[in-house]
Amino acid sequence: MSTILIRGARPYGEAPQDILIERDRITQIADPGVITATEGTEIIEAEGLIALPGLVDVHVHLREPGFESSETVLSGSRAAAKGGFTTVFAMPNTRPVQDSAGVVETVWALGREAGYADVHPIGAVTVGQAGEQLAELGSMADSRAAVRMFSDDGLCIFDPLIMRRALEYVKAFDGVIAQHAQDPQLTRGAQMNEGALSAELGLGGWPEVAETSIIARDALLAEQVDSRVHVCHLSTATAVDVVRWAKARGIKITAEVTPHHLLLTEEKVRGFDARFKVNPPLRTEEDVVKLREALADGTIDVIGTDHAPHPMDSKQTEWDHAAMGMVGLESALRIVHATMVNTGLLDWRGVARVMSEAPAQIGSATDAGRPLQVGELANIVLYDETVSSVFSEADLAGKSVNSPYLGLELPGSVEYTIFRGTPTLRAGTPAPAEEVARASRTRIAEGEHE
Template identity: 60%
Template sequence: MSKILIRGAKVLGGETRDVLIDGETIAEVGTDLEAGDATVVEAAGQILLPGLVDLHTHLREPGREDSETVLTGTRAAAVGGFTAVHAMANTFPVADTAGVVEQVYRLGKESGYCDVQPIGAVTVGLEGKKLAELGAMHDSAAGVKVFSDDGKCVDDAVIMRRALEYVKAFDGVVAQHAQEPRLTEGAQMNEGIVSAELGLGGWPAVAEESIIARDVLLAAHVGSRVHICHLSTAGSVEIVRWAKSKGWNVTAEVTPHHLLLTDDLVRTYNPVYKVNPPLRTEADVLALREALADGTIDCVATDHAPHPHEDKDCEWAAAAMGMVGLETALSVVQQTMVDTGLLDWAAVADRMSFRPAQIGRLDGHGRPVSAGEPANLTLVDPAYRGLVDPAGFASRSRNTPYQGRELPGRVTHTFLRGRATVVDGKLA
């Protein structure tokens, strides 16, 4: 592999440095480095971050290749600045055996755009009745460490306890989709003033909060790790904050769309805003931003949920839930957290690279930008402003809530172990 010299970038938004990549590794970080035979990337004014890591990506393959494939999803990830993603288990067939997770892992290796770490299902078929082959998936070539029935809640307390006990043997983590099913039957959006005005079935905050409260108690009881997926309410924030104050091993994520969008957008009846968990109130949004800033919420995860046109371009009640998010995540975080002064770029690296890699126990990612480390890197132009045009997405699906919206920042280059996967904002 050839050498690459990134010249004049602000490392983690701080001091300006040159970074020399030699093969798969960062060879040197300094000032006025000699280019020699290296390819030079002029990066004045740009921010150099460790490659982003997503804990929550739906790649749909196997089974829903009309929505996304591992190849198209990892291309989208690279464009968004990600060098690793965790692929959720709600595929067809469900990723509840060693064979399926190894298939996803192999497809990720073949794609070459970013690393793919499969997440295994907690229960067989996501049915919530019987534990899946957690040990076999961990011992497989995929080395699964995170387990989730995302899309469905592990609502049976006994099953959840058993899962938490099982993963302790290999320092695994159970990632919970917190949704009490009895409280959300027929729910279409956040329960509140807007749902009452529109006459749509309400999804109460307590449906999320009650499961989180139960699960942090279970995790503390058995001494295991629990991760809360896509936190969306102010009440959920307070429960996680309380659990952490006890010293319990609890982590949580928030999506970019829950940091920016509110349930007022549902007044348009545009199904692009239909998502699980639903968009909440402005008060919830502000609480989530504060919690991400103070570390109560550990990381940002996209919950990238691609759907084909026919599944979203229909009446609200019939539309699928979910939004694509890999290609816009960093821009939304810049708008909501950096440009508002809540986080600096070093903290963005912490919430979008260091911590998600640590939670997922992902080797080779979430590492400092320093000599000897793997050259998984993301170069961002924070001064860029542009309108979101899904026609240019690398993802196979177009169900973005940001179409036509101006967002700041642009990933100009992504490097996966020293190889450029994105150059000047386009796939290499």
């Protein structure tokens, strides 16, 4: 286990500090020059770089098991490291579905073996995500994966009785139901946001009420049983109003927004480039403005990338037949920098809140989202806010390249990602997988990894 001295980094974008890491913990933080490096200490010269707690993403698709041509736990967690993430929550739409203790433990174990990030499987709410029968929520919670977040992911839990029973069940162990808020009857044949542009392009419209009606219903159900509900990828101004209303009533509701819904609008659909086809769809400029404001004022709690890798042939086809989804792990912090920091809506402590602290709390990841202070696990991202570059395929570390940002000038650069005291990204290049995995396995063997 190495000792690392980070010199001159700016925790939360504030005054420069030196940070000493021994084994997997932060053991000292002091003014520059105070800490003396002992023999064998690795020095990271980080003058001017912003230090943030390792990022946490409550909404990623790692595809394994079953869809390894798109992504694997290894490749997806490597993409996470490239973007500064040290903890990710993996959605259950795998094959087999993550609806039992055996499957979630498999995904959890693959994450430990990969060694790039803590991988927390999200359990399916219903068997096979079919929406008919509750899955083994208790056994998944009691498994080694200790699942606390449950979702049917891209399939809305449409039956209110099923949703209510799920909320009642997870309350016993402080779990949370993460809902994909989409009324399936209102979105049949929908291809993009409903409005003047969808009529002009001749594409099926996706009305905002399909989202807001489900959020309102679930908020009332959560209130009745006093349980936690989380809204996945909220996308409309009206949905913001519903969440704000629910929070004012004291309902235990949280919400996430994706980076792409903070930046991109439905105008991108004009070119019929399927990289911009996503669920929920890109909305209007008014929606984008309201989403940014809601993230800044706390109505929306967290960023969730909805990292959704697809093979190239699923995107390079006619719009109607193309798969929905975008990759987002590698670009998320840079998009938040552009949309929230450069606009003055968030400072870097605010970024840590929405991209690390709050998502860890929602997912009950007790080792994640911890502040940069002595005694805490050394999960750290070092970020250069002074540079900018054109986002390209070279910036992607996963197996798929369906990013909507290719060719776009973006600010910032993730320079280092340190996971439990081990650098998994060094100055833009992921460490070799076998090296990182070896360090992770050593920590596990020594009992340092829960």
